Amino acid sequence: MGCGTSSASQLETRGLIYIYYGTTTGNSSRLAFQFASEVRNLKFIPKIINLSEYNPKELLSQKLNVFFVSTYGMGSCTADTENFDQWLFSEERNKNEFQGMNYMIFALGSTNHEHYCEFGIRLDKRLEQLGAKRICNMGKGDAANDQTENDYQQWIHNEVQQTLQLQYPLYTCEQGQLDFSIIKIKITKEPENLLSDNLDFMAQKYINSITFSINEIKELKLQPSRGNSTLFLDLFNQNIKYKTAYNIAIYPQNSDSDIDELCNLLKFDKNMRFKIITNQKQPFPNPISIYTYLKKFCDFSGLVSKKQLIELSNMINQKELQDELLHLASFEGRDQYQNRFQNSKENLLNLIKKYQIKTLTLEKIIEICPQIQPRYFTIASSNQKHPQNIHIMASQFILNHERLGLSSSYFRTLKKGDIIRGYIQPSKFILPKNSKAPTLLIGIGAGLAPLRALIQERDYYLENNQFEKCPFQGEMKLYYGCKTEAEFLFKDELKEYLNSGTLSELQVAFSRKDPKQYVTELIAIDQLYQHFQMDGILYICGSIELGRDIQVKIADMFEYFENTDPYLTDQKIRELEENSQILTEYWG
């Protein structure tokens, strides 16, 4: 970049900063975009790139790279990061290949998981090993108790801001030489084009997704308690190809009433169409109407972010309120933010209404609102039994009397015949390699979903007299936990599977019945030992706490039956996992 003395066409900057992210549920991308606007304020020129689109040559020539990466499963990266992961850890990489590169990492994870932020940690070690220079300590964002945003803010405050300002002094440069990334919009009469090209990773994913029509939708709980319901959806797509216990991601949409309310408050004509002017990749397809943008792409009903609070504070005249919002958005106000917003999930729309904000522009909304991210569900049907239909079980948490999260509100409005958008992808549940092995299925609540898919798979082969082809020829037992009899999902269907012999055993523990019982109490360690002795497979689906309790049981089993030292039981459990004898899908 050639730089000279300052003139009208010149710009003061600290230079380019490349922001890479790898994400599944959108947290890393949200923070990557937040980071971009933060460093833009520090006069950097940010470029955001999803790790699936990294270019090795470009990456190696960049002087300052920031990585937002999340961890899944046994310390793995996200699917969009797999190629980068393979390239980076390949033996072909030379020791000093990354020399001259400065980097920072913000690792996302959850302390509920054993391998907390492990991919970020691995990435950090590897970059250093290859000669890159870490300029800030790694930040870690803990999704447990919704701490990610606070942790991020702490990282920016304690590590990043000062380092960047100190190490990257301002200089002047020709504007044309630098890549601007601030989004501008242009009103147009052109028709909408929802298949436009040059889209960024997340938008392209949306465009590549497929549609399903809702064949059936119903409440599964006999008496759904307030704030706690489980919807069953039967989704149809004639051409769908999926495998049993795959995952499905569904894009929620904002409600028409919320869109109307927002447009009325901000005096937007929802039918007006606009184009995006940016020399970055397009964040959503366009030309697009305000209505379609708000409906399908703009997450204005999620938890209000600190960036949104700062923006709103600029639009409020009353000094007291302004200070209050700024405090809530600040590092010092993080506890108040937590108490006030995270527990009630107050959103941007509520605040615009409350503070009677009238000056928020569409450009600002595009800048401060994340894109709507899909919600993931494990498919509750077998592709053998239902080749063109996908069943899902969607748990709904109603946060308080009126306010629902984007996803819950969306699911509550759906009805038979509606069209929804999403995509399918493999889950961690795979079918057994040894079809003769017995299977023990353990789940709680809506964790029944993938277990039901496996039961259906066995039932299909039994029903069709093709048992020799069945991946589950050994005994199949289900241990299920729920609060009360009224929350025993698919009770009749499961009992039917027991009667027909598809299930060899069905046991249910009720945690709110007198006397209460938890599902782990149904499992005896001698039975577990016998199960693994027969090369048995354990499928577990439920909360992370359930996973921990079962691990304790398995550790006890090793100590009791094999005299394993307590410190070696983890290793033995890991071996069972690596051998695909313990397969888990946890939430939280």
Ligand SMILES: Cc1cc2nc3c(=O)[nH]c(=O)nc-3n(C[C@H](O)[C@H](O)[C@H](O)COP(=O)(O)O)c2cc1C
């Ligand atoms: C199924 C599942 C598995 C996860 N496994 C891990 C893990 O092994 N280690 C970890 O630190 N966090 C784990 N997490 C937490 C995620 O990394 C965390 O929620 C993160 O904020 C997700 O970022 P993303 O939205 O960018 O994908 C897991 C989350 C889910 C839903």
